[in-house]
Amino acid sequence: MAQNKKGLNTVCTHTGELEDKTYKGAISPLYMSTSYAFEDVDVKRYPRYFNTPNQVGLAIKIAALEHAEAALIFGSGMAAISTSLLAFLRAGDHIVLQKTLYGGTYNLVTEEFEKFGISYSFTDGLHATDFEEKIQNNTKVIYIETPSNPLLTITDLKAVAEISKKHGIVSMIDNTFASPVNQNPLDFGIDVVIHSATKYMGGHSDICAGAVASSEENMQQIFHLAKNLGGSLSDYTVWLLERSIKTMGIRVRAQNQNAQRMAEYLLSNEDIDAVYYPGLPSHPDHEIAKSQMKGFGGMLSFELKPKFDASKFQKSLELIKPSMSLAGVESTTLSPTLTSHSLLSAEERKRQGIADGLIRFSVGIEETEDLIHDIEQALRKVKEAIKLSI
Ligand SMILES: *Cc1c(COP(=O)(O)O)cnc(C)c1O
Numbered sequence: 001m002a003q004n005k006k007g008l009n010t011v012c013t014h015t016g017e018l019e020d021k022t023y024k025g026a027i028s029p030l031y032m033s034t035s036y037a038f039e040d041v042d043v044k045r046y047p048r049y050f051n052t053p054n055q056v057g058l059a060i061k062i063a064a065l066e067h068a069e070a071a072l073i074f075g076s077g078m079a080a081i082s083t084s085l086l087a088f089l090r091a092g093d094h095i096v097l098q099k100t101l102y103g104g105t106y107n108l109v110t111e112e113f114e115k116f117g118i119s120y121s122f123t124d125g126l127h128a129t130d131f132e133e134k135i136q137n138n139t140k141v142i143y144i145e146t147p148s149n150p151l152l153t154i155t156d157l158k159a160v161a162e163i164s165k166k167h168g169i170v171s172m173i174d175n176t177f178a179s180p181v182n183q184n185p186l187d188f189g190i191d192v193v194i195h196s197a198t199k200y201m202g203g204h205s206d207i208c209a210g211a212v213a214s215s216e217e218n219m220q221q222i223f224h225l226a227k228n229l230g231g232s233l234s235d236y237t238v239w240l241l242e243r244s245i246k247t248m249g250i251r252v253r254a255q256n257q258n259a260q261r262m263a264e265y266l267l268s269n270e271d272i273d274a275v276y277y278p279g280l281p282s283h284p285d286h287e288i289a290k291s292q293m294k295g296f297g298g299m300l301s302f303e304l305k306p307k308f309d310a311s312k313f314q315k316s317l318e319l320i321k322p323s324m325s326l327a328g329v330e331s332t333t334l335s336p337t338l339t340s341h342s343l344l345s346a347e348e349r350k351r352q353g354i355a356d357g358l359i360r361f362s363v364g365i366e367e368t369e370d371l372i373h374d375i376e377q378a379l380r381k382v383k384e385a386i387k388l389s390i
Contacts, residue, residue: 008181009249009250011064012061012245012248015060015064015065017061018053018057027243028054028057028242030235030236030239031052031235032236033052034046047234048227048230048232049232050226054235054242055232055233055238058241058245059072061242061245062180062213065213065245066185066193066213067186067187068193068213069216071211071212071219072211072219072223073197073209073210073232073241074212074226075210075233075234076196076209076210077174077176077196077197077199077209077210079210080195080196080212081174081194082108083222084192084194084212084222085108085109085172086225087221087222088141088192089116089118089140089141090117091118092118092138093118093119093141094118094121094136094139095109095118095119095121095139095142096121096134096135096141096169097142097143097144098131098143098148098155099122099130100148100149100352101145101148101149101174102145102149102176103340105174119138121134121136126153127156128159128160128163131160131163132163135167139169140169141170141171142169142171143171143174144171144172144173144174144190145177146177147177147289148177149177149299149360150334150340150360152276152283152300152301153285154283154289157189157292158189160190161190162189164189170192170218171189172190172191172194174195174196175193176195177199177299178293179201179297180195180248181200181249181252181253182252182294183292183294186213188292191215191218192222193212193213193214194210195211196209197211197241198210198325198327199325199326199327200248200251200298201244203252203328203329204244205325206240207237207240207244208237210231210233252295252297255298255364255365256279256295256298258298258363258365258366259279260279261368262368262371262372263300264280265375266375267280267282269379271379272303273304273306274302274303275301275303276300276302277296277300278297279297298362298364299327299361300360301358301359301360304357305357308357308383308386309385310335310337310338310356310358311335311338312382312385314359316377316381316382317374317378318374318377319331319370319371319374320361321333323362326362329364329365331361331362331363332361332362333362334362335358336349336354336358336360337356337358
């Protein structure tokens with residue numbers, strides 16, 4: 001636990017690193033072995049038991065980053081989410097989930113849980129009372145995601161943790177959008193923190209992985225199911241992820257700054273109808289965000305004026321790439337209407353506050369002047385097209 005006292009970038013760079021005793025190289029050696037001795041050893045190691053040297057080293061780093069006692073690394077964010085949920089839910093149990101969720105998690109719950117006999121409720125709003133209202137006698141888990149996708153709503157960590165404790169319920173958070181750089185939910189009393197490491201932990205759009213961190217006791221319960229489900233991560237990718245996390249602190253802090261600058265620019269642009277970013281004083285949850293986040297993150301969303309075609313706008317961008325995923329060092333955009341929320345009816349999208357002109361913007365580490373220039377030239381092209389069509 002003494003390691004937790006080190007500063008963020010020191011933990012990112014060093015915590016959990018493996019010593020190269022043979023050659024004294026500067027970085028962790030990579031142990032690709034899938035077969036280890038079983039006699040005369042303290043631990044019987046096997047990749048699916050989450051206990052190879054590289055897996056264990058990286059888990060120590062991620063636990064330290066989330067101020068947790070222990071962590072496990074998974075083959076994807078969804079492997080981490082599904083294993084954590086099912087570790088605390090059995091037939092007859094009920095779960096309360098926040099109403100705006102990552103699409104994959106929403107699909108997992110609505111498409112799979114019924115066959116396990118697990119019932120679920122989504123909250124109507126995001127206030128503490130909205131969560132308490134949905135609790136039943138058999139509720140075992142409360143699940144939140146803050147900041148949320150794609151509208152960057154903020155859920156009060158402390159309030160949710162207090163409600164969960166009062167009712168003896170396990171609280172879980174998907175902390176992907178904030179990253180451990182900006183938010184450490186365990187400090188506010190949340191029990192289990194989950195990441196899609198495919199996003200800010202990987203940070204270069206080339207790794208698919210997940211992670212969970214919690215108390216030793218909770219992680220034992222998750223591990224028990226994890227080894228049976230088999231969602232561990234291969235050692236080569238574990239090793240790449242360790243390398244990526246060394247720069248996570250400086251990457252995410254640069255992205256925080258860039259996103260704040262871009263949010264302010266977009267707010268002042270008369271072709272943009274709305275900007276959703278928790279770092280803006282005009283964001284309805286700005287005060288809660290300030291109380292629980294160390295930085296406001298690299299994700300924001302904005303709405304083009306309805307007369308502008310969101311698809312044409314994104315095709316006109318030259319530097320910023322329309323892209324399914326997020327959180328890389330390169331800036332990307334996504335249209336929820338055309339991708340993550342395309343299967344919802346137009347009315348349902350409207351109910352959720354997702355306009356056709358809504359664009360989710362994952363802000364990278366480029367110079368903001370260049371990003372602004374790119375948006376301006378794309379807006380000019382979209383306006384030209386309107387003029388030509390009249
Ligand atoms: C991407 C993502 C996930 C799922 O992670 P995978 O690594 O794609 O399985 C879960 N939650 C959030 C918020 C995400 O952005």
